[in-house]
Amino acid sequence: MSHSIRTALLVVLLATTCAPAAAQEKFPSRPLEVIVPTPPGGGTDIAIRLLAELAEPALGQKIVIVNKTGGGGLIGMAQVVQAKPDGHTLGGLWNAPLTMTPHMQPAPYKPTDYVAISLADSAPTVFCVKKEFPANDGKEFIEHLKKNPGKFTYGNDGVGGTIHLSAERIFSKLGVKTRPVPFGGAGETLKNYLGGHVDIYGGSITPILPYIKDGSNKCLMVTSSEKLVSMPQAASLSELGVPDTGTALWHGIVGPKGIPAERVAILEKAFREAARSDKFRQYMEPRGIKVEAASGADFRKLIDSEYAAMGDLMKSIGLTK
Amino acid sequence: MTTFDYLMGGFAVATRPDNLLFCFIGCLWGTIVGVLPGLGPLAGLTLLLPLTYKLEPASAVIMLSGIFYGAMYGGSTTSILLRIPGEAASIMTCIDGHAMARQGRAGPALVVAGVGSFIGGTMSVVGLTLFAPPLAQLMLKVGPAAEFALMALALLVMGFVSSGPVLKTIAMVVLGLLIATIGLDPLTGFPRFTFGRIEISEGLSFVAMALGLFGVSEILLNMEDVLSVKPIRPTLASLIPRAADMRASAPAIARGTLIGFVFGFVPGISHVVSTFASYAVERKLSRHPEEFGHGAIAGVAGPETANNATTGSAMIPLLVLGIPAIPATAILLSALMIHGVNPGPQLVSEHPQVFWGLIASMYIGNLMLLALNLPLVGLFVNLLRIPYAWLAPSVLLICIVGIYSVNANAAEIGIMAAFGLIGYMLRKLQFDCAPLLLAVVIGDRMEVALRRALIISDGNWAALAQDAFSRIFLGAIVVLVALQCIAWRLGVRRKDLVELKSTSEENPT
Amino acid sequence: MTLTLPRGEAAVAAVLIALAVYVLWEAEHMPASTPGQPGAGFFPAILAVILLICAGGILISSWSSGKDAAAPTVIIGHSKVWITLASLVALTFALEPLGFVLAASAFLFVLLRFCGGVNWLAAGIGAITLTLAAWYFFTAALGVALPHGVLPL
Numbered sequence: 001m002s003h004s005i006r007t008a009l010l011v012v013l014l015a016t017t018c019a020p021a022a023a024q025e026k027f028p029s030r031p032l033e034v035i036v037p038t039p040p041g042g043g044t045d046i047a048i049r050l051l052a053e054l055a056e057p058a059l060g061q062k063i064v065i066v067n068k069t070g071g072g073g074l075i076g077m078a079q080v081v082q083a084k085p086d087g088h089t090l091g092g093l094w095n096a097p098l099t100m101t102p103h104m105q106p107a108p109y110k111p112t113d114y115v116a117i118s119l120a121d122s123a124p125t126v127f128c129v130k131k132e133f134p135a136n137d138g139k140e141f142i143e144h145l146k147k148n149p150g151k152f153t154y155g156n157d158g159v160g161g162t163i164h165l166s167a168e169r170i171f172s173k174l175g176v177k178t179r180p181v182p183f184g185g186a187g188e189t190l191k192n193y194l195g196g197h198v199d200i201y202g203g204s205i206t207p208i209l210p211y212i213k214d215g216s217n218k219c220l221m222v223t224s225s226e227k228l229v230s231m232p233q234a235a236s237l238s239e240l241g242v243p244d245t246g247t248a249l250w251h252g253i254v255g256p257k258g259i260p261a262e263r264v265a266i267l268e269k270a271f272r273e274a275a276r277s278d279k280f281r282q283y284m285e286p287r288g289i290k291v292e293a294a295s296g297a298d299f300r301k302l303i304d305s306e307y308a309a310m311g312d313l314m315k316s317i318g319l320t321k
Numbered sequence: 322m323t324t325f326d327y328l329m330g331g332f333a334v335a336t337r338p339d340n341l342l343f344c345f346i347g348c349l350w351g352t353i354v355g356v357l358p359g360l361g362p363l364a365g366l367t368l369l370l371p372l373t374y375k376l377e378p379a380s381a382v383i384m385l386s387g388i389f390y391g392a393m394y395g396g397s398t399t400s401i402l403l404r405i406p407g408e409a410a411s412i413m414t415c416i417d418g419h420a421m422a423r424q425g426r427a428g429p430a431l432v433v434a435g436v437g438s439f440i441g442g443t444m445s446v447v448g449l450t451l452f453a454p455p456l457a458q459l460m461l462k463v464g465p466a467a468e469f470a471l472m473a474l475a476l477l478v479m480g481f482v483s484s485g486p487v488l489k490t491i492a493m494v495v496l497g498l499l500i501a502t503i504g505l506d507p508l509t510g511f512p513r514f515t516f517g518r519i520e521i522s523e524g525l526s527f528v529a530m531a532l533g534l535f536g537v538s539e540i541l542l543n544m545e546d547v548l549s550v551k552p553i554r555p556t557l558a559s560l561i562p563r564a565a566d567m568r569a570s571a572p573a574i575a576r577g578t579l580i581g582f583v584f585g586f587v588p589g590i591s592h593v594v595s596t597f598a599s600y601a602v603e604r605k606l607s608r609h610p611e612e613f614g615h616g617a618i619a620g621v622a623g624p625e626t627a628n629n630a631t632t633g634s635a636m637i638p639l640l641v642l643g644i645p646a647i648p649a650t651a652i653l654l655s656a657l658m659i660h661g662v663n664p665g666p667q668l669v670s671e672h673p674q675v676f677w678g679l680i681a682s683m684y685i686g687n688l689m690l691l692a693l694n695l696p697l698v699g700l701f702v703n704l705l706r707i708p709y710a711w712l713a714p715s716v717l718l719i720c721i722v723g724i725y726s727v728n729a730n731a732a733e734i735g736i737m738a739a740f741g742l743i744g745y746m747l748r749k750l751q752f753d754c755a756p757l758l759l760a761v762v763i764g765d766r767m768e769v770a771l772r773r774a775l776i777i778s779d780g781n782w783a784a785l786a787q788d789a790f791s792r793i794f795l796g797a798i799v800v801l802v803a804l805q806c807i808a809w810r811l812g813v814r815r816k817d818l819v820e821l822k823s824t825s826e827e828n829p830t
Numbered sequence: 831m832t833l834t835l836p837r838g839e840a841a842v843a844a845v846l847i848a849l850a851v852y853v854l855w856e857a858e859h860m861p862a863s864t865p866g867q868p869g870a871g872f873f874p875a876i877l878a879v880i881l882l883i884c885a886g887g888i889l890i891s892s893w894s895s896g897k898d899a900a901a902p903t904v905i906i907g908h909s910k911v912w913i914t915l916a917s918l919v920a921l922t923f924a925l926e927p928l929g930f931v932l933a934a935s936a937f938l939f940v941l942l943r944f945c946g947g948v949n950w951l952a953a954g955i956g957a958i959t960l961t962l963a964a965w966y967f968f969t970a971a972l973g974v975a976l977p978h979g980v981l982p983l
Contacts, residue, residue, distance in 0.1 A: 039367070046655050053374070067367070070523050070728075072505070104510055106517075153777055159509045179866070181776050182508045187644045187651070194642070195461035197777060207643060210665045283661070319510075488891070489839075492846055492884040499853060499877050506870040511861055513870055514853075537918070544910040544945055710946025714938050715960060717914075721921065721934070722968050725976065731925045738918035745911065749904050750838040768873040780865025 027087060027263050031062040034092045034253070035083075037076020039069050043204065047251045048092030050283060051120050054274035059266070065092070073097030074107050081109040085258030087267060090117065094251050095162055099306040103314045104160050111307055114254045115264060118271040119294035119302065121284050122250035124224035125163050126234060127154065128193075128201045128208055128217050138235020141220040142174055149177035154200035155189035158182045160319055163189075163202050166223050166247035169313050173242045204249060205231075205288035223247060230288050247306065250292070252299055268296045328450060331677025334379055335685055343376070343384035344682050348689045351391020355398075358405045358532055358723045362392035366652040378660035379675045383682040385656050389649050390442055390632040390683065393592065394690045397434040397625050398701055401427055403716055405536035409527070409762055410592040410628035412755060413600045415535060417613060417620030427705060428560030430621050431698040433567075437574045437626035439691040444578045445585070445633025446683040449640075456634070457641035460586050465773035467790035472767040474794050475594045477801060478601045479756050489752050497757040500525065501764025508772055520730065528727055529736040530761060532720045534754045537741025540713050542748065560699055562618075570622035573603050577626030584627070585634025592631045593762050596624035633683070639664055640676060834901040836892040843892065846885035853878040910945045917941060930976040934961040 034052055038044050045067065052063040068076035073096055080091035091114070098114075101107065127141070135141040145152060156163040159182050171178060181198050183189045190208060193201040201208055201217070205228075211217045212231065222234040225243040237246050253271050255264070274280060275293035284291050294302075334340060347369075354365030365388045373381035396407030401418035414434065421430040448456075463471075480490050503514045504524035515521045562570075577599045584595035603623040604613045613620050639650045643665030657664050662672050669676050704712075724733045744754050778784030786795055853874050860871030895901060917940050924933040938957035942948045948956065969976055 042651075042655070046658060049374075070520065072510070072522070074522075075520070105505075105512070105522075150779075158507070179776065179779070181773055183773075184507070187654075191461060191638070191642070191644045192464060195464055197464035206663075207665075210643070210663070210667050213667075486891075488884050488887045492843075492881060492888060495877050495881045495884065496846065496849075499849075499874060499881070502874050502877075509861065509870050511870040513860065513874065514856065541911045541914060544914055545905075545908040708946075710942065710948055711956065714941040714946070717918070717941070718934060718938060718960065718964055722964060722976070725925070726968070731922050731977075734925065735919060735922035738915055738922065741918070742915055746906060747842070749906050750835065750842055752839075752842065772868045772872065775868050776866060780867075 027266060028059055028061045030088060031064055032059065032087075033064050033066055033089045035066050035068050035076050035080050035089065036092045037068055037070070037073040037097060039067060043206075043249075044092070044094045044251055047121060047284075048253075050280060051251075051253070051271060051274050052092070054277050054280055055270045058270035058273050072101045072105070074101060074105065077114075078108040080254065081113045081256050083256050085256040087255065087259045087263035090253055090255045090267070092251065092253055094249060095247070095306065098254070098303055099310050100160060100162065100165060100314075102307075103311050104319055111304065113257050115257055115259060116296050116299040116303055117253040117255055117264060118268050118275070118296060119250055119252040119292045119299040120271065120275045120280075121289050121291050122248035123204055123287075123289040124222050124228070124246060124248045125166055125203055126201075126205050126208065126219045126223070126228075126231065127167070127221040128212065128219040129199065130217055131215065133199075133218070133220075135220060136218070137233060138221045138240055141235070142176060142240060145171075145176045145178060146174075150179060152199040153179045153181050154202045155183050155193055155198045156180050156202045157189065158184065160314070162247065162249050163204075165310060165313060166249075167202050168317055169245045169247055169309070170221075170223060170237065170240075170242060172313070172316065173245050174240065209288065228288065247309075248290075250302070252294075264296065324450065327673065327677050328681060330673065331679075331681035334674050334678030335383065335681035340380050340383050340678070340682065341685070343380045344387050344686050345689055347384035347387020348391040348686050348693060351388035352395040352690065352693060354388065355392035355395025355407050355411075357395075358399055358407055358528075358536060358720050362389050362408065362649045363652070365392060366649055370652060370656060373656055378657060378662045378672070379678040381656050381660060382653060382675060382679050383686075385653050386636070386679060386683065387686045387689075389653070390629065390686060391690055393442070393629045393632060394435065394438045394694050396628075397438070397621075398431065401430045401434065401621070402701060402705055403536070404539045405716065405720070406531055409531065410596055411625075412531070412535070412593070412758060413596040413624040414621055416600075416755065417615070417617050420614065420616035421618065421621065422705065424616050426616065427702045428698055429562035429566050429618065431701060432560070432562050432695065433570045433618055433622045434625040435691060435694040435698070437570065437577060437622045438629040438694075439687050440574050441578045441581055441626035441628070441630035442632055442687040442690075443684060445582050445630040446680060446687070447633075448582050449633040449636055449683075450680055453637050453641050456586075457637050460638055461642070462788070463586060463790050464788060465770045465777065466785045467788060467794060469767060469770035469774055469785065470791045470794035470798070472594075472763050472770065474798050474801075475598065475763065476760065476767075477798055479597050479759055481601060481605075481801070481805060485751060485753050490756050493747075493752055493754070493757040494760045497760025498764040498767070500530070500757075501761045502768065507765065507769050520732065524765070525736060526724070526728065526730075526733045527761065529724050529733040530740050531758055532724060533737040533740025534744040534758055536716065536720050537737055538744030538748055538754070540717060541741055541745040543709065543713065560702060566618050569618050572606075573599075573619035573622040574626045576602055576606075577623040578630045580623075581627035581630025582634050585631040585637070591635055592628045593759065595627040595631050597759060599623035599627035629687075636679075640668060640679070641665075643668070831907050832903055832905050834903050836895045836901050838904055838906070839892040840889050843885040843888040846881055847889070850878040850881040850885065853881075913944050914941065926977045929978045931961055931965060934964065 034048060036045050036048050049065050052065060056063055068079055070076070073093065077091055077093065077097040080089065083089035129135070135144045154167065156167060158164065161182070164180055164182070167180065178200070183192060187207065189201060189203045192198050194211070208217065208219070212219055219231045219234040222228050222231060222236055224246045225236055225238045227236040227239070228234060237243050253267070255267070272293045272295070275291055281291050335344070350365055350369060351362060354362060366385055369385065369388060373384060392408060393410060396411035397414045397418065399405045399407045400411040400414040401422050404415045404419035406412045406415055418430045418434070421427065476494055480487070480494060501524065503521060505512050505522045512522060580599045580602065581595045584598060585591045600620055600623060603619040604610050607613065607617065607619060609617070635650060638644045639654060643654070643663065654664055657675070662668070662675055720737065721734055724737055725731065747754055774785055786792055857871035857875040857878065861869045863869035863872045917937050921933055921937045935957045938960055939953050942953035942956055943950060965976065
């Protein structure tokens with residue numbers, strides 16, 4: 001089995017590499033490890049695995065994905081931060097462990113403990129309703145919600161989850177009051193929404209896409225500042241007058257602080273190329289996910305601004321620890 | 322084209338030599354993973370998932386689903402032989418299955434478990450083939466309120482099934498539910514009973530608890546006179562079930578199939594809940610209820626059939642709606658997505674060879690598993706010949722590796738030891754551990770369902786009984802409680818009569 | 831330790847009552863619940879109350895049957911049981927520092943020799959053989975990562 005051969009190879013190589021690596025050593029000199037702090041098979045896991053596979057040729061070494069679950073992503077991320085900063089151990093993550101969860105729970109790391117390498121993709125969340133709902137575009141949607149404060153329920157991915165926070169960020173700016181019902185993920189939200197147990201679907205695009213296509217549901221709002229080509233009916237945040245309140249669900253690669261700059265540059269280049277590749281694009285775009293392939297510097301800016309915005313938001317809705 | 326034509330097309334895909342091989346690998350791996358305590362179908366699936374990236378979507382999903390239902394076959398082996406549940410769905414099998422093994426009847430138990438699993442699994446696929454789309458729509462209607470009612474019903478059923486006084490059973494169930502609350506609150510993220518340690522934020526490891534309460538406690542109990550635990554020496558003849566066994570099992574298998582298929586609708590834990598519903602039903606309907614707990618074969622046949630019967634219906638939400646109902650099917654979902662195949666309403670029309678190929682392969686897979694498991698019965702039963710002095714430490718070693726393989730956290734071995742001690746003491750004092758463990762399994766979901774239902778209804782408790790499904794389940798609870806009260810009153814009356822009779826005999830006038 | 835069954839049951843009931851009280855106390859400190867938003871402490875509090883009632887009932891019934899002289903006795907604890915438990919706890923702490931091969935061999939050796947009554951030589955050889963077999967099976971065939979500890983294995 002190639003998985004175990006990979007592991008065995010990694011084990012042998014790690015065990016024999018006791019001497020400190022010489023500065024002139026070629027990087028990377030052995031297989032890399034990317035820690036994904038979710039169980040295998042979820043959205044983040046799939047995206048990072050695909051990205052890693054596509055980055056292998058540029059790096060000349062295999063990339064092994066290690067799933068380390070727990071603590072809402074904090075445990076896996078902690079392991080990244082504590083790893084040896086030689087560039088061979090990295091983290092593949094989404095927003096929450098970096099910008100959201102640390103506000104709610106004591107995290108064993110600070111934003112300055114890691115270096116941002118590259119942002120791979122990002123996807124806004126959408127808000128959809130059944131076709132009978134009395135609104136046909138974003139503005140009518142918000143109007144209707146404002147007229148009925150506290151009446152409508154929307155499904156999200158758990159209190160303090162990405163969907164919940166991105167929704168509240170917008171709703172609080174617009175003065176809308178709805179009742180969030182926490183579910184375990186897009187799949188459960190979808191199921192409960194389709195069964196009529198909640199009024200509004202709030203979540204990622206991919207699961208609800210087939211149900212929009214067949215006309216039984218309509219998407220009225222998207223949490224990005226520009227409109228989505230695939231969903232013309234959904235109002236963008238600019239159209240609603242609140243362009244800077246968007247939060248997308250993104251995936252990116254980070255590493256422990258202290259990796260030498262030349263190595264970071266090599267990694268950044270490899271992962272950006274991987275994200276720009278056709279195969280990655282072909283996977284992401286039909287799902288409504290935007291390929292970013294951003295530089296480490298841009299990624300860092302996004303993380304820092306989102307971290308600050310989330311801190312403020314959570315204080316205002318009373319979620320901070 | 323009729324369903325039959327589609328299915329034949331599916332068989333054309335499933336019987337390609339490479340797909341047959343993948344099916345076999347999946348089933349074999351699933352059996353191994355099911356047999357080994359600690360590793361369950363989820364672990365088996367995740368270990369093999371990366372290997373499937375290079376395969377065609379149909380082949381990938383055929384192999385992965387083989388692991389999924391294969392594990393339901395393997396789980397019964399250690400349950401029967403060692404009283405260690407191979408995975409959660411085999412907990413009920415431990416009770417009567419191991420009792421049968423103690424009586425030298427491990428062979429018939431294993432055979433009946435295998436046959437029942439085959440029938441349950443196959444019939445479940447038939448149900449999937451014929452009824453998938455309407456059933457999917459029906460499943461959507463089960464919302465949080467109905468889910469809560471169903472789980473309360475399941476716990477009630479569990480209470481009736483357990484041996485021993487009612488109060489003790491309730492205490493164990495409540496204790497299990499409390500243990501399930503340890504960790505971050507799933508709805509608000511607030512840490513409960515974690516003492517500030519992130520490692521516990523997902524709750525105590527279920528595998529560690531199960532192996533501790535059942536496996537380690539069993540070994541500790543036996544340690545007291547380890548030298549006198551006689552290895553069981555089965556003869557060839559005793560491997561084969563007697564005619565009486567088959568007659569007793571057949572109705573249990575039939576009922577187990579139905580129960581399992583119906584319970585496949587319960588999101589999240591269908592395979593576990595179905596086993597104790599089946600056990601309860603068999604005990605209630607049996608002409609010899611006192612045998613249960615001491616080696617009643619229906620107590621093995623029913624649950625083992627039921628857990629396999631959930632595999633077909635558990636696939637329905639995935640294939641028809643694109644929603645994974647249980648964690649193992651979530652891995653199937655991601656395998657499909659990586660190949661660009663989006664499960665959902667368009668799956669059948671856009672990728673018929675994947676959908677029908679998968680269904681066809683499930684028929685084949687169940688056959689393969691039957692052929693795999695039956696001959697192995699002789700081999701497994703001979704494991705019991707090993708002197709306990711060697712068997713016990715080896716079993717502990719396997720449990721330890723099993724636990725470590727899940728989270729690479731040595732502390733979980735300590736948790737297993739702690740629960741082993743707790744289980745040992747509870748069993749000595751005649752508290753039943755099965756309700757405890759089963760309550761832990763469903764506690765999380767039950768609480769979440771209740772709170773969500775209350776959030777949706779904005780605090781209105783009456784709303785919990787408003788939709789059709791909730792009413793059905795709540796009605797069932799009322800009926801069961803009423804029946805139990807009547808039975809108790811009748812039992813008391815009978816006891817009074819017996820006492821009257823004996824006192825009058827003692828004091829003849 | 832020998833005690834009567836009802837006494838043992840009463841002891842368990844007492845522990846459960848203490849646990850229920852602790853849960854109630856903790857639940858007080860959890861975020862408040864409103865009818866439309868049951869908080870983190872909601873479910874544990876309800877459970878704790880039910881547990882108090884049940885454990886109370888068990889305590890009362892075992893108290894009354896404890897007066898009965900014919901109550902059955904149980905023996906709890908045996909040297910081999912403590913040895914097994916102690917070995918498991920020791921393994922928990924030793925596994926990662928010492929590595930699987932050393933820790934598991936020692937564990938198996940202790941159990942074989944002191945609980946199983948196997949002689950020194952057979953226990954030693956058996957422990958090492960079984961450990962190595964498990965090592966190769968799980969790491970090579972199944973791809974499970976076991977800690978190396980001090981050995982280069």
